[in-house]
Structures are given as structure tokens and as C-alpha cells.
Amino acid sequence: MPVEVRVPTVLRQNAAGQPTITANGSNLAEVFEDVVRQFPLMAGKVVTDDGTLHKFVNVYRNDEDVRYLQRLETTVSDTDVISILPAVAGG
Amino acid sequence: MLRLGPDVHDRMVAHTLDGLPLEACGLLAAVPSTPAGGRSGPEPVLVVATYPCRNAAESAKLYEVHPLDHLRADRDAEDRGLEIVGVYHSHTHTDAYPSPTDVAQAPDPGWHYVIVSLREAEPMVRSYRIVEGTVDEEPVVNDPS
Numbered sequence: 001m002p003v004e005v006r007v008p009t010v011l012r013q014n015a016a017g018q019p020t021i022t023a024n025g026s027n028l029a030e031v032f033e034d035v036v037r038q039f040p041l042m043a044g045k046v047v048t049d050d051g052t053l054h055k056f057v058n059v060y061r062n063d064e065d066v067r068y069l070q071r072l073e074t075t076v077s078d079t080d081v082i083s084i085l086p087a088v089a090g091g
Numbered sequence: 092m093l094r095l096g097p098d099v100h101d102r103m104v105a106h107t108l109d110g111l112p113l114e115a116c117g118l119l120a121a122v123p124s125t126p127a128g129g130r131s132g133p134e135p136v137l138v139v140a141t142y143p144c145r146n147a148a149e150s151a152k153l154y155e156v157h158p159l160d161h162l163r164a165d166r167d168a169e170d171r172g173l174e175i176v177g178v179y180h181s182h183t184h185t186d187a188y189p190s191p192t193d194v195a196q197a198p199d200p201g202w203h204y205v206i207v208s209l210r211e212a213e214p215m216v217r218s219y220r221i222v223e224g225t226v227d228e229e230p231v232v233n234d235p236s
Binding site: 091 | 153161165175178189
């Protein structure tokens with residue numbers, strides 16, 4: 001089912017400049033596979049080659065950080081909004 | 092150049108002082124200079140909103156903008172027609188210059204990286220662009236208009 005995926009400014013150049021993408025899947029792994037299918041330059045930006053969430057991004061299902069849900073196994077429905085934001089940290 | 096709107100400088104300094112002895116951090120929002128989430132154009136950005144965030148690292152040497160605070164700031168900025176254009180954080184005992192960790196972890200080359208040094212009695216606010224590991228300082232101007 002289609003969900004809305006919000007893309008942060010730093011990744012929009014990899015998504016044809018779009019702030020939001022509509023992608024299909026029943027969980028986040030499938031959604032991000034579809035994102036990469038549509039925008040191959042998104043490969044490796046959210047999900048690593050090992051198939052885990054990249055540590056330099058935070059992903060949310062609506063208002064929840066998916067690291068505290070089921071990470072890439074987190075289920076989605078067509079009313080959900082998936083947000084990607086860069087992890088902001090330093091020293 | 093980074094222009095700071097009314098009270099922005101004072102709000103950043105007050106928040107970082109409140110955070111002592113730990114580092115404090117927050118996000119900065121500006122009116123987008125180009126439509127639809129575009130990048131900062133030739134006009135210097137004018138920061139009009141600050142979003143104090145929790146330091147998820149809870150450290151005097153490291154900061155991590157709390158992910159949920161970042162999400163709330165991003166949503167609020169969008170609702171107000173603003174765009175997150177940078178981050179500020181404090182250095183509690185060192186100069187207002189990016190640390191190697193700051194450079195290595197800078198998430199967005201389009202952002203402005205503001206550091207508030209609290210080493211001296213008078214807080215020092217400086218801003219940098221960090222692109223592919225290269226640090227360039229930029230002037231910070233208070234714009235009360």
C-alpha cells in the first residue's frame with residue numbers, strides 16, 4: 001500500500017529534488033526498497049548494504065522513532081507518514 | 092553570512108547557559124530563499140526561529156539533537172513556512188571552533204553550524220559552513236529589523 005515518505009533537504013538531490021515520495025510496502029524494508037527502485041540514487045542513504053538502518057539518519061513512523069518500534073520490520077499502512085531526518089550530532 | 096533575527100542570539104546563549112554543565116543544542120530556522128524547500132540562495136539567510144532541543148548524548152563533550160525534538164522542529168518549521176537551515180551547540184570549555192567530531196558528523200553541507208563557546212565569561216557565537224570536511228567561518232550579524 002502507498003505511504004508518504006518525507007525526504008530531508010540533504011537527500012533531495014538523490015530523489016529528483018522531491019520533498020516527498022510515495023512508495024509502496026507493508027513494512028519499512030519494503031517501502032525503502034520501493035524508494036530505491038524509483039530513485040536509485042537513494043541506495044545506501046537510509047538502509048545500508050547490510051540491510052540495516054543507516055546510523056546517520058533517523059526514521060519515524062508518524063511521531064515515533066522506528067528504532068523503538070521494529071526498525072525496518074516496522075509495519076506501515078496507507079495513513080502513515082514516514083519521515084527521514086539526518087542524525088545531528090557532534091562534539 | 093548568517094543573519095540572526097531579533098532575540099535569536101540571546102535565545103541561543105540563554106539556552107546554552109541553561110544547559111551547563113552539559114553541552115546544549117538546538118536547531119535554527121529561516122524563511123526559505125527559494126520556493127519549495129530550496130537551498131539558500133545568494134541572499135544571506137535570516138534566522139527567525141530557534142528550536143532548543145534536548146541533548147540526547149547528555150554529555151559535556153558531545154551533543155546529539157534528540158531525534159523527536161528534531162522531528163517536532165522540522166514539522167513546526169514547515170507549518171510556519173520556514174526551513175531548518177542549521178544547528179547550534181555549545182562548547183563548554185573550548186573555543187567556538189568545530190571539533191573533529193563536529194566536522195566528521197556534519198549532516199548537511201547546506202547548513203550553518205553555529206557554536207556558542209562558554210569558555211570565557213562572555214559567550215562567543217560563531218558560525219561555520221562545513222562542506223566535505225572543509226570548514227569555513229562566516230560572519231554572524233545581528234539583524235534586529
